[in-house]
Amino acid sequence: MSVYRSNLKNMQPYVPGRPIDEVKRQYGLSRVVKLASNENPLGCSPKVPEAVARTFAEARLYPDGYCTELRQVVSGKYNIAPEQLVFGAGTDDVIAMLGKIFINPGDEAVTAQTTFSQYAASVESMGGVMVYTPMKDYGFDLRAIVKSITEKTKLIFVANPNNPTGTYHTAEEQSWLMENVPGDVTVIFDEAYREYVTASDYPDTWATLKKYKNAVLLKTFSKIYGIASLRVGFGAMSAETAAQIEKIRCPFNVTVQGQAAALAALNDTAFMEKSKGENRRVMEFTGRALTEMGLYYIPSQANFLMADVKRDSRAAFEALMKKGYIIRPGAAFGMDTFLRITVGTQEEMEGFMDALKEVLAV
DSSP states (O other): OOOOOGGGTTOOOOOOOOOHHHHHHHHTOSOOEEOSSOOOTTOSOTHHHHHHHHHGGGTTSOOOTTOHHHHHHHHHHHTOOGGGEEEESSHHHHHHHHHHHHOOTTOEEEEESSSOTHHHHHHHTTTOEEEEEOEETTEEOHHHHHHTOOTTEEEEEEESSOTTTOOOOOHHHHHHHHHHSOTTSEEEEEOTTGGGOOOTTOOOHHHHHHHOTTEEEEEESSSTTOOGGGOOEEEEOOHHHHHHHHTTSOTTOSOHHHHHHHHHHHHOHHHHHHHHHHHHHHHHHHHHHHHHTTOEEEOOSSSEEEEEOSSOHHHHHHHHHHTTEEOEEGGGGTOTTEEEEEOOOHHHHHHHHHHHHHHHHO
């Protein structure tokens, strides 16, 4: 009988949103709208499929393991040294690698009570302990995080904006955090939804990186850039930290197609701006519709809203699927009466609001 590592005993696998085809088969539906995984409803830049198609002529070859061209473009775009970048199969990959280089059995990491589950997975898989701090107004309480630091603390994970709540912390709050965290504790800022932010007091984390060697910034191509299936993300950090990650990074972890898609996406700024503007416009519509229904929602700087439907979110989730809409039940995050709703197109959100009214009328 196989004997597995003891720290895996209490870990749970990540549960993704329900696939569209599965829901169609289960309920006999011809059309299903997925509003569960915070994907870009506009898809990706039209330059992406063109760039990806060109790569198949050399599909037999391994990808560039160092992501050389993509690295150069990102380095120039954000004015950071190439050796300070680490690329991964999505930021999930980079998060896992950070756990591998920092966490020994018994070490601690700190994050908020309600946030992205892969932070804990990266720590607990290495035998570490994730310490959770209470939320403040559905967001990170940075002062509570600092108070939770002990001699065992190695990492702090901060999502900004936070997933699943959409809340954010300001530039002033981020400066305070970095001034009060010991230099031997690494602070990881996950900015997966940064491109959707409209708040004027949002932090410049690239400047934070230049000032503090213990800061790490995570970026993804899965959200506003719309290439989630191609799995590309990166981390920016000190060259020393990046060099340690390179020791354990899988050598060909970003595909040729992923690299080509990311380059094309970065070069199409017009598509990104269109996505941002459309998201904000449709989010405002969705917020008004929820308010008209008498439902509270958490103000969001991302591309999703958490709305309190005042009933079991799992039951609402099932009822909405039967009507052809996949959302994320808040029960998955310990918010039992909330639904996390990805902002789709105007047409999709109008149809969703009609379905939600029907569900809540029962």
